[in-house]
Amino acid sequence: MAEAYRFQGVGRDLQKDLLGQWYQRLENAPRTGTPVAYLFISGNIGELLRSFGFELVFPEVNALQCGVKKVAGDFILKAEDLGYSSDVCGYVKNDIGLAASGNRGPFGTLPKPDLLVCTYSGCNTYIKWFEALAELYGARLFMLDVPYRRTGEQELQQDRDYVVAQLEQLAEVCAELTGRPYNPDHLSELLENSRQAEELWVNILHSARHRPSPFDAYFEAVFFMAPIYVLRGMPECVEYYRAAAQEIEERITHRLGPVSEERFRIVLEGPPPWPHFRTFWELFKRWGVCCVASTYSKVGGIWDFGFRHDPSRPLESLAEYAMNCYTNWGWQLRRRMMERYVKDYQADALVIHSVKSCRSFSVGQADVREYFTKECDLPTLFVESDLADPRYFAEAQIRNRIDAFFEALEHRRVAGPHPGRA
Amino acid sequence: MRAVVGIDLGSRMTRGVLLDEHGRVQAQAARETGSRLEQAAQAVLEELCRCVGAKPEDVVYLASTGYGRYRVPFRQIQITEMTCHAMGALWLFPRTRTVLDIGAMNSRAIRIAENGRVVAFRMNDRCASGAGRFLERVAKALEVSLPEVGELSLRSQNPQPISSICAVLAESEVINHVTAGASVEDILRGAHNSIAERLVALVRQVSPQPEITLTGGVTKNSGMVQALEERLKTKLNVSPQSEWAGALGAALLARTRCQRLQSTAPEARNRTLASSVADPLSA
Amino acid sequence: MAKPNGSWQKAASWEELVTACRPLVTDVSFPTVEAWKEMHPGGKAIACFPVYTPQEVLAAAGALPVTVYGARGQVEIDHADSRIQSFVCSIARSTLELGLVGRARSLDGLIVPSICDVARNLSGVWQRNFPGQFVFYLHLPQNPESAAAIAYYRSELGRLRREVGEWVGRAPTDEALREAIRTYNRNRELLDSLHQRRVEAPEQWPAAGVYVLAAAGNVLPRAEHNALLEKALELGAARRAPQRDTVRVLLRGAFCEQPPLELLEVLEEAGCAVVNDDLQVGSRFLLGPVRADGDPLAALAEAYLRESVLTPVNHPGKRSRSVDLLERVQAAAAQGVIFASPKFCEPALYDSVLLKQVLERAGTPYLEFEYEEKMTVFETVRMQAETFVESILFFSEKS
Amino acid sequence: MLAAGVDVGSTTTKAALIDENKRVVALALVDTGANVVRAAERALHTALTQAKVEEWDVAYTVGTGYGRYRVPFGDLQVTEISCHAKGANFIFPATRTILDMGGQDTKAIRVGPDAEVKDFCMNDKCAAGTGRFLEAAAEVLGLKLEELGEVSARAKKSLKITNVCTVFVEQEIVMHLARGCPVEEILAGLHWTIAGRSIGLLRRVGLESEITFTGGVARNSGVVRALSERLGARLNVAPESQHIGAIGAALFAWERAAHGAVSQRNNQSRALGPVPGGN
Numbered sequence A: 001m002a003e004a005y006r007f008q009g010v011g012r013d014l015q016k017d018l019l020g021q022w023y024q025r026l027e028n029a030p031r032t033g034t035p036v037a038y039l040f041i042s043g044n045i046g047e048l049l050r051s052f053g054f055e056l057v058f059p060e061v062n063a064l065q066c067g068v069k070k071v072a073g074d075f076i077l078k079a080e081d082l083g084y085s086s087d088v089c090g091y092v093k094n095d096i097g098l099a100a101s102g103n104r105g106p107f108g109t110l111p112k113p114d115l116l117v118c119t120y121s122g123c124n125t126y127i128k129w130f131e132a133l134a135e136l137y138g139a140r141l142f143m144l145d146v147p148y149r150r151t152g153e154q155e156l157q158q159d160r161d162y163v164v165a166q167l168e169q170l171a172e173v174c175a176e177l178t179g180r181p182y183n184p185d186h187l188s189e190l191l192e193n194s195r196q197a198e199e200l201w202v203n204i205l206h207s208a209r210h211r212p213s214p215f216d217a218y219f220e221a222v223f224f225m226a227p228i229y230v231l232r233g234m235p236e237c238v239e240y241y242r243a244a245a246q247e248i249e250e251r252i253t254h255r256l257g258p259v260s261e262e263r264f265r266i267v268l269e270g271p272p273p274w275p276h277f278r279t280f281w282e283l284f285k286r287w288g289v290c291c292v293a294s295t296y297s298k299v300g301g302i303w304d305f306g307f308r309h310d311p312s313r314p315l316e317s318l319a320e321y322a323m324n325c326y327t328n329w330g331w332q333l334r335r336r337m338m339e340r341y342v343k344d345y346q347a348d349a350l351v352i353h354s355v356k357s358c359r360s361f362s363v364g365q366a367d368v369r370e371y372f373t374k375e376c377d378l379p380t381l382f383v384e385s386d387l388a389d390p391r392y393f394a395e396a397q398i399r400n401r402i403d404a405f406f407e408a409l410e411h412r413r414v415a416g417p418h419p420g421r422a
Numbered sequence B: 001m002r003a004v005v006g007i008d009l010g011s012r013m014t015r016g017v018l019l020d021e022h023g024r025v026q027a028q029a030a031r032e033t034g035s036r037l038e039q040a041a042q043a044v045l046e047e048l049c050r051c052v053g054a055k056p057e058d059v060v061y062l063a064s065t066g067y068g069r070y071r072v073p074f075r076q077i078q079i080t081e082m083t084c085h086a087m088g089a090l091w092l093f094p095r096t097r098t099v100l101d102i103g104a105m106n107s108r109a110i111r112i113a114e115n116g117r118v119v120a121f122r123m124n125d126r127c128a129s130g131a132g133r134f135l136e137r138v139a140k141a142l143e144v145s146l147p148e149v150g151e152l153s154l155r156s157q158n159p160q161p162i163s164s165i166c167a168v169l170a171e172s173e174v175i176n177h178v179t180a181g182a183s184v185e186d187i188l189r190g191a192h193n194s195i196a197e198r199l200v201a202l203v204r205q206v207s208p209q210p211e212i213t214l215t216g217g218v219t220k221n222s223g224m225v226q227a228l229e230e231r232l233k234t235k236l237n238v239s240p241q242s243e244w245a246g247a248l249g250a251a252l253l254a255r256t257r258c259q260r261l262q263s264t265a266p267e268a269r270n271r272t273l274a275s276s277v278a279d280p281l282s283a
Numbered sequence C: 001m002a003k004p005n006g007s008w009q010k011a012a013s014w015e016e017l018v019t020a021c022r023p024l025v026t027d028v029s030f031p032t033v034e035a036w037k038e039m040h041p042g043g044k045a046i047a048c049f050p051v052y053t054p055q056e057v058l059a060a061a062g063a064l065p066v067t068v069y070g071a072r073g074q075v076e077i078d079h080a081d082s083r084i085q086s087f088v089c090s091i092a093r094s095t096l097e098l099g100l101v102g103r104a105r106s107l108d109g110l111i112v113p114s115i116c117d118v119a120r121n122l123s124g125v126w127q128r129n130f131p132g133q134f135v136f137y138l139h140l141p142q143n144p145e146s147a148a149a150i151a152y153y154r155s156e157l158g159r160l161r162r163e164v165g166e167w168v169g170r171a172p173t174d175e176a177l178r179e180a181i182r183t184y185n186r187n188r189e190l191l192d193s194l195h196q197r198r199v200e201a202p203e204q205w206p207a208a209g210v211y212v213l214a215a216a217g218n219v220l221p222r223a224e225h226n227a228l229l230e231k232a233l234e235l236g237a238a239r240r241a242p243q244r245d246t247v248r249v250l251l252r253g254a255f256c257e258q259p260p261l262e263l264l265e266v267l268e269e270a271g272c273a274v275v276n277d278d279l280q281v282g283s284r285f286l287l288g289p290v291r292a293d294g295d296p297l298a299a300l301a302e303a304y305l306r307e308s309v310l311t312p313v314n315h316p317g318k319r320s321r322s323v324d325l326l327e328r329v330q331a332a333a334a335q336g337v338i339f340a341s342p343k344f345c346e347p348a349l350y351d352s353v354l355l356k357q358v359l360e361r362a363g364t365p366y367l368e369f370e371y372e373e374k375m376t377v378f379e380t381v382r383m384q385a386e387t388f389v390e391s392i393l394f395f396s397e398k399s
Numbered sequence D: 001m002l003a004a005g006v007d008v009g010s011t012t013t014k015a016a017l018i019d020e021n022k023r024v025v026a027l028a029l030v031d032t033g034a035n036v037v038r039a040a041e042r043a044l045h046t047a048l049t050q051a052k053v054e055e056w057d058v059a060y061t062v063g064t065g066y067g068r069y070r071v072p073f074g075d076l077q078v079t080e081i082s083c084h085a086k087g088a089n090f091i092f093p094a095t096r097t098i099l100d101m102g103g104q105d106t107k108a109i110r111v112g113p114d115a116e117v118k119d120f121c122m123n124d125k126c127a128a129g130t131g132r133f134l135e136a137a138a139e140v141l142g143l144k145l146e147e148l149g150e151v152s153a154r155a156k157k158s159l160k161i162t163n164v165c166t167v168f169v170e171q172e173i174v175m176h177l178a179r180g181c182p183v184e185e186i187l188a189g190l191h192w193t194i195a196g197r198s199i200g201l202l203r204r205v206g207l208e209s210e211i212t213f214t215g216g217v218a219r220n221s222g223v224v225r226a227l228s229e230r231l232g233a234r235l236n237v238a239p240e241s242q243h244i245g246a247i248g249a250a251l252f253a254w255e256r257a258a259h260g261a262v263s264q265r266n267n268q269s270r271a272l273g274p275v276p277g278g279n
């Protein structure tokens, strides 16, 4: 369809180009002598590091890429050969396996870290992960200790101050490593770029409120969100979302959407099964399912409830950002988010994809399901597999669940008891 | 003569090996274990003595191993299969560094040091998807005798993949293949492959090092050996004797132990190895 | 069925004492807590998730802190299976089960420290399922070197003091806190000497027994536990133990979810003399006494950040888990290390990988296996332990 | 007018015929074997001959069961989950939770008042605790499947079974027998274990009474007893429990027919769901 319209496909293509260029810069970093920091997606305070001229590596994104490119399995096995249990996070194993293979992946060769910045926003596993990398590379590890958003509570002043204090220390460390002084003005410029990109990104997310939705907030969002995660603060990131916004606009005007006929609108909780991403998507597409909101697209930051990076309060807003990534939220906050999505985006159902790797996501999901089925009478589908380990994806079983689930939804909806479509 | 004996009470076979004072193998004996373990052990011991024309009291030290190791009343010591198979395998193939023992019920991967010390090991419990009984069931389902399965599988033209990892469900899958008209050879090969997959996964967990020696009844199965070699990308040591590895190892360890005890102070001699205080099985 | 507190006072021998305390480990209807409540009408009992809970603050508020190690394999998991996925450790599931089936009725609240992803989310799940209860999520700083950390943790403890205070209707005074600190210091001191004796004479102080006596403290007021430990030290010294041919091992990984007692006994039967372990380390996670003068909360915060036992769930900062392990091996003259991790306990599973490499380099033999609190068959463990013992006994120069 | 439902299970294939008044007029049961289509046809024909009718008397046929993945047959495919819900609701209208224990998998399904599936989960990767598990046990104990129930009923106490693996449990049974433990106590233990596993699944979908127990294992009164004991609740068990999937399928067929859908057994039948050009 890309031919018929002007902007269709730009989101995907431009995203590919930008990531390609970024990985190219990384590949060159050793030669250009650019300092390299490893960092996580959740609580990604990359702007601060970029303000010191660091190039950033995101091990999670590498793991994700390996998953999509179907090489994760080998790296994971390699890590298990090194002694890692089959029961620990597949992302970590993928990354360790990658490192043990000379850091050469489908995206090229990655530079070694000069600094490891562990943000404790995503999960505890982050800490174990970078402890291992610190051992492996003998690189300096900075722990950015981000307190968890206690269930139901307001963000605590003490927590914010604590994170800010640590960011100041991080700035000192960076200055020491790069020989550059901390430059708040430069940081603010980067944060201004972030703010603009966030503004545009939120509009795209909200566009899913249209019927039919022009945009799949899960299966497409995972591509559209990449730049705001890995390139936030850079001008090209803002450019990207301008372009993407045009594509979405065009889709709205022509009533284009991810599925030719939108029959079900779902909210999706949990990460995708990367090694089987396409298959997984198809299983939903067959039923004309469009995901109108997802929690996974918030692991790297929650902007659709109003938060923006604030150039006038650089460190404070970085701290607030870091504390408000999805998996740093307690159960009640997560539940409220999903509840709001179901309402605002008029979803017919909640689909929970529970992944073995990620206890940070998974623990509590069964209660989420119980809450929505019992207390909100919202149809909820629960499927289990994994986000990185191809071994845990049982297609027949998952297909069976999805089919039965939408059969039932259709059965509920269609006048006349026929469970399927004629 | 002064002899030492090792007895391996396996779930199916009981095997015994007798060494003379110079550590030379003088006799081997085996018989079905059956349900009366003590008797099986007794019979094997007598058999061994008969072979070398010795009296039971000539046996100065006896070590038992295998799952019935605690059921040998006249043992001086019991030693686990792991330790014994390691020793036995090393005796059979002195450059062994990894042992893969595939029994009917459990499979074990063992990494050992030059001197036979067990460095790391894993065994499958809980799930039978990677042990010999799997093949027995498949053989039964296909109405071929166990000794044939290996050879047959090697004649396979296009192996039938077995999708289920479960030994039990795989069995019904096999039956389906049969009725669907797949050849016995292809089905067998499929079964061998799927077990091999799981065994390789087990071996990986001990970070194997060459040479790898295969022990246990499955060594009789050439198809299994090849399936494993393909996946481990290395030649495996297989000896017709390898089913004796357990008993052999027990005998060798019995000998070292007995020598040690004589060299150490007498009061130390009547010390027992802690584990021989209790018989967990009768508990 | 355990007799409530007091039954242990009559014990005339080490064996009797252990037998008297054994039910306190396994009886998850918490009879001693019931008993305490009868003696303290209106008193609150607060469950503490195993590791790093500053119980002093709760005790100072007049509440009874109870360290809950799941259901100790004593309760059929019927409800929680549907709430906590199969790939999560058992303690999370069984702790929830206790609540869901009302076994923990005598407990009025739960303190969850931020030890891992499971614990982090469990706090919210608990709050949802037991809205009436006092649920406190305690953030343990993971950045020990940061100058901000102590101040932050002190404020976090302040939050605990305030909220517990409001809840029990009595905010702990500084003096009450200092008093609690003294009692807990004494408790740590006694626990340490108990474990120290074991290093000197493992036959004399068998691991399972030591474990049971330490475990009694989880469900008893500290003062009472102190008395119990003093008695234990006397009786233990008077004990005559048989000489056995064993291997001295250091047990590692069981810092949170606990293995069944049988597992320890199996290890001993197999010939392992456990001379150092991190079992129930939550009751002895401070390496030294806490200052009992000055600002008590600051003292607690400092103690935690400066000298708490390294486990897989506290980032060591400049300290090193590897060095720590090797030092412990040496101090305990251990011949080998056993990594026993709870199944699906990610933190423990990550650490063992790195620590095993360290031991390989140091040439220290090790064994690794996983356990579950609800396990009932120990044959595999026995087999592994025996093999491990043999690998040392037969091949080491001594013996 | 007749409507037919065929449930090709992993172990057995069931067929059900219902007439225009939704009365069940015939039920058939055959072993599935490898050839799904043949099994389906055999089952259907057995049912037809039972009802003394001809194939063209059947207005519409719905196929279900795991077989439908391998070969679609009948006029329409519906998942066994929907069919069990339908069938259970038909026989026990107050059903809210269904436990279906088949030969190789166990399913727990929660349904609404008019049989719509609200939630479900299944275990089908491991034969532990499935009908197959009981078949194996019966074999080792030298009993017929039919006998399992009564025999275990004689048990004074039930033995603790430690293995769940179908293969290992055989070994364990042999060991218990060798130790002279009474057969009925072993059996009771097995039923207790199986019940435990299924209850896990049931809780996962959220238990709501009434609970209906379907699938072949429901014919084993020992399991029924163990379940109701451990749940502290009674279960609906229909004499035709093993056929409930097929009956559900037949009901769907009936509704299709009633809505004027015509059978087209001759031309390619379609699988459910996909939007034409949906991707």
Ligand SMILES: Nc1ncnc2c1ncn2[C@@H]1O[C@H](COP(=O)(O)OP(=O)(O)O)[C@@H](O)[C@H]1O
Residues within 6 Å of the ligand: B010, B011, B012, B013, B102, B103, B104, B105, B106, B131, B132, B133, B134, B135, B136, B146, B147, B148, B149, B150, B216, B217, B218, B219, B220, B221
């Ligand atoms: N003649 C044979 N040919 C091929 N495989 C065999 C033969 N004999 C035994 N096996 C295999 O070896 C297994 C038994 O091995 P064994 O070591 O005797 O078991 P265990 O020691 O546990 O009793 C059987 O399950 C079978 O798969």
Ligand SMILES: Nc1ncnc2c1ncn2[C@@H]1O[C@H](COP(=O)(O)OP(=O)(O)O)[C@@H](O)[C@H]1O
Residues within 6 Å of the ligand: D008, D009, D010, D011, D012, D013, D101, D102, D103, D104, D105, D130, D131, D132, D134, D135, D145, D146, D147, D148, D215, D216, D217, D218, D219, D220, D221, D242
């Ligand atoms: N008469 C019977 N008594 C007890 N159990 C039975 C009986 N008939 C079948 N079963 C059990 O039912 C199982 C088959 O159930 P079924 O629902 O037909 O399987 P599926 O639907 O997967 O083909 C068998 O494995 C057996 O355990």
Ligand code: SF4
Residues within 6 Å of the ligand: A060, A089, A090, A091, A092, A122, A123, A124, A125, A126, A327, A357, A358, A359, A360, A361, A387
């Ligand atoms: S997948 Fe989950 S556990 Fe793994 S690193 Fe990401 S957030 Fe952490």
Ligand code: SF4
Residues within 6 Å of the ligand: C089, C090, C091, C092, C115, C116, C117, C118, C119, C256, C257, C313, C342, C344, C345, C346, C347, C348
């Ligand atoms: S056992 Fe491990 S994973 Fe489970 S709660 Fe404790 S620390 Fe967390």
Ligand code: SF4
Residues within 6 Å of the ligand: B126, B127, B128, B129, B165, B166, B167, B168, B169, D125, D126, D127, D128, D164, D165, D166, D167, D168
């Ligand atoms: S998968 Fe099969 S072999 Fe493995 S435990 Fe389950 S039943 Fe046993």
